[in-house]
Amino acid sequence: MNRSLIIGLTITLLVAGMALLSYAWTPYDATAIDIAAKLQGPSAAHWFGTDHFGRDILSMIMVGSRNSIAVALVAVGIGAGIGIPLGLVAATRGGWLDEMLMRFNDLVFAFPALITAIMITAIFGPGAINAIIAIGIFNIPVFARVTRGAALSILSREFILAAKAIGKSSGGITIDHVLPNIASLLIVQATIQFALGILAEAGLSYLGLGAPPPNPSWGRMLFEAQTMIGIAPHMALFPGLAIVITVLGLNLLGDGLRDVLDPRN
Amino acid sequence: MLSPSILSHLLTRLATSLLTLVFASLVVFSTLEILPGDPARLMLGLGASEDAIAALRGQMGLNQPIILRYLTWAGHMLTGDFGRSYTYAVPVRDLIAERLAVSLPLALMALTLSMAIAIPVGLFAAARRGRAPDSAIMGVTQLGVAIPNFWFALLLVYVFAVTLRLVPAGGFPGWSAGIFPAFKSLLLPAIALALPQAAILARVTRSALIETLSQDYIRTARAKGLTQTAILRRHALPNAMIPVLTILGLQFSFLLAGTVIIENVFYLPGLGRLIFQAITQRDLIVVEGVIMVLVAAVLLVNLIVDLAYAFVDPRLDIPR
Numbered sequence: 203m204n205r206s207l208i209i210g211l212t213i214t215l216l217v218a219g220m221a222l223l224s225y226a227w228t229p230y231d232a233t234a235i236d237i238a239a240k241l242q243g244p245s246a247a248h249w250f251g252t253d254h255f256g257r258d259i260l261s262m263i264m265v266g267s268r269n270s271i272a273v274a275l276v277a278v279g280i281g282a283g284i285g286i287p288l289g290l291v292a293a294t295r296g297g298w299l300d301e302m303l304m305r306f307n308d309l310v311f312a313f314p315a316l317i318t319a320i321m322i323t324a325i326f327g328p329g330a331i332n333a334i335i336a337i338g339i340f341n342i343p344v345f346a347r348v349t350r351g352a353a354l355s356i357l358s359r360e361f362i363l364a365a366k367a368i369g370k371s372s373g374g375i376t377i378d379h380v381l382p383n384i385a386s387l388l389i390v391q392a393t394i395q396f397a398l399g400i401l402a403e404a405g406l407s408y409l410g411l412g413a414p415p416p417n418p419s420w421g422r423m424l425f426e427a428q429t430m431i432g433i434a435p436h437m438a439l440f441p442g443l444a445i446v447i448t449v450l451g452l453n454l455l456g457d458g459l460r461d462v463l464d465p466r467n
Numbered sequence: 468m469l470s471p472s473i474l475s476h477l478l479t480r481l482a483t484s485l486l487t488l489v490f491a492s493l494v495v496f497s498t499l500e501i502l503p504g505d506p507a508r509l510m511l512g513l514g515a516s517e518d519a520i521a522a523l524r525g526q527m528g529l530n531q532p533i534i535l536r537y538l539t540w541a542g543h544m545l546t547g548d549f550g551r552s553y554t555y556a557v558p559v560r561d562l563i564a565e566r567l568a569v570s571l572p573l574a575l576m577a578l579t580l581s582m583a584i585a586i587p588v589g590l591f592a593a594a595r596r597g598r599a600p601d602s603a604i605m606g607v608t609q610l611g612v613a614i615p616n617f618w619f620a621l622l623l624v625y626v627f628a629v630t631l632r633l634v635p636a637g638g639f640p641g642w643s644a645g646i647f648p649a650f651k652s653l654l655l656p657a658i659a660l661a662l663p664q665a666a667i668l669a670r671v672t673r674s675a676l677i678e679t680l681s682q683d684y685i686r687t688a689r690a691k692g693l694t695q696t697a698i699l700r701r702h703a704l705p706n707a708m709i710p711v712l713t714i715l716g717l718q719f720s721f722l723l724a725g726t727v728i729i730e731n732v733f734y735l736p737g738l739g740r741l742i743f744q745a746i747t748q749r750d751l752i753v754v755e756g757v758i759m760v761l762v763a764a765v766l767l768v769n770l771i772v773d774l775a776y777a778f779v780d781p782r783l784d785i786p787r
Contacts, residue, residue: 305483308483311717312491313765320727408731424618431625442621446614449612449613
């Protein structure tokens with residue numbers, strides 16, 4: 203069995219489990235302020251310590267994971283939902299449509315992603331929904347490009363010719379033959395984009411453009427930790443580790459899936 | 468030196484880049500048009516009279532038709548005139564030039580540093596493929612890819628600025644304060660930007676080298692008795708540079724975006740902080756100008772990468 207896959211899957215399931223658990227139980231109320239208990243280091247009562255308002259950091263990380271996962275997941279959904287059909291159409295139709303879609307891709311790629319995301323959230327105001335849209339838009343060309351490239355290589359194969367020979371429509375060929383053959387590649391890409399989405403969401407909420415307070419988010423926890431770095435470094439340590447572990451898990455999962463799903467292995 | 472086919476490819480690339488730039492200007496201009504909030508009202512504050520606002524709107528040209536405003540804006544930009552900032556009341560070009568003096572050295576330092584780390588590390592790992600040093604390096608780079616640069620920046624600040632007090636935790640003295648103090652305050656930000664990039668670059672270098680090492684000409688080189696080091700340096704590395712260059716070009720755009728966050732971590736007066744503040748102050752003309760400069764920079768770097776292909780690999784006949 204593939205080692206990356208096992209480690210990656212375990213981490214991913216643990217993080218997802220933590221997010222689910224936070225709906226039912228957290229050690230403390232993640233938004234409860236307790237000034238008497240502020241800036242405590244890790245202890246038996248507060249495993250990851252408390253922040254400058256006395257909030258329990260572990261509870262905040264647990265609740266914050268929902269936000270990270272939801273934003274990244276929906277952003278991947280937007281990218282895949284629009285990008286995959288675009289890529290398929292570009293590959294099967296070709297011609298000016300293909301050319302136009304690819305130029306559109308180049309255009310989106312030329313914009314520094316994060317800066318455009320900042321612009322979008324500035325236009326529509328900060329918030330989880332706008333962060334999702336901002337990150338989702340940049341997933342579209344990624345999925346379109348990967349889908350187009352993979353579909354083109356499948357379309358040149360003999361079994362596609364055979365399907366054409368028996369009179370199958372181009373739409374039918376795409377759905378029955380092309381899509382199943384490129385699905386594994388797209389799943390791997392989705393895992394990678396999921397991980398990038400978690401990082402992007404953290405960046406946006408660090409800049410104050412993510413979910414508004416008091417909802418905890420990993421990025422804003424790091425922003426708040428910045429001013430306390432001299433007296434309470436644990437405030438920066440744990441939310442950062444949560445991001446690193448989640449992204450690492452997803453990347454390992456993607457690597458593992460690529461090895462397992464690649465028919466050449 | 469350049470073959471006609473490469474030359475025509477580069478000219479086509481130049482043309483599409485310019486077209487992308489025009490498209491980008493349309494997108495930027497029309498997106499910011501739909502922003503809520505009247506810049507004139509915003510500049511004058513809450514107490515301003517309607518007459519004063521109307522007068523300023525006229526002065527700023529906000530009453531003209533949108534197409535005319537776009538053409539004026541784009542035309543002026545071509546002559547290097549980016550307009551006047553609403554909030555700073557100075558030419559946007561001067562603002563951008565002043566901030567570029569921080570961001571550009573920062574991005575270049577980060578780029579140089581990440582290459583200086585990634586290429587030797589990738590080479591080292593590829594030469595020991597499948598053995599313990601390779602697995603260890605791959606593990607570390609896997610971790611590096613997962614680290615958000617602003618968190619890494621916070622850790623660097625804690626260790627080197629707060630605890631060891633070797634470098635300042637933030638701020639920028641300006642180049643007028645001397646090269647060394649300015650350089651010192653850019654050091655941590657550059658490292659924070661460079662290391663996560665180096666992790667990606669090292670992985671690409673390694674896999675490109677491994678791909679190259681399976682080629683026939685490497686076997687030939689071995690057969691004629693070259694040492695492993697000579698094969699790697701003389702034959703494998705130059706041929707593996709193409710994918711490395713591609714990633715480098717793509718990463719430049721990430722690097723620019725990364726500076727936005729990193730400049731906020733270290734309170735550096737660069738382009739990233741300028742655009743972030745301009746967005747929150749609704750200083751649209753500055754936002755437009757900075758985004759256009761950044762898009763132009765990304766396109767330019769990718770053109771340079773394309774040109775570099777031709778020099779790295781003279782055989783390369785780019786398929787049309």
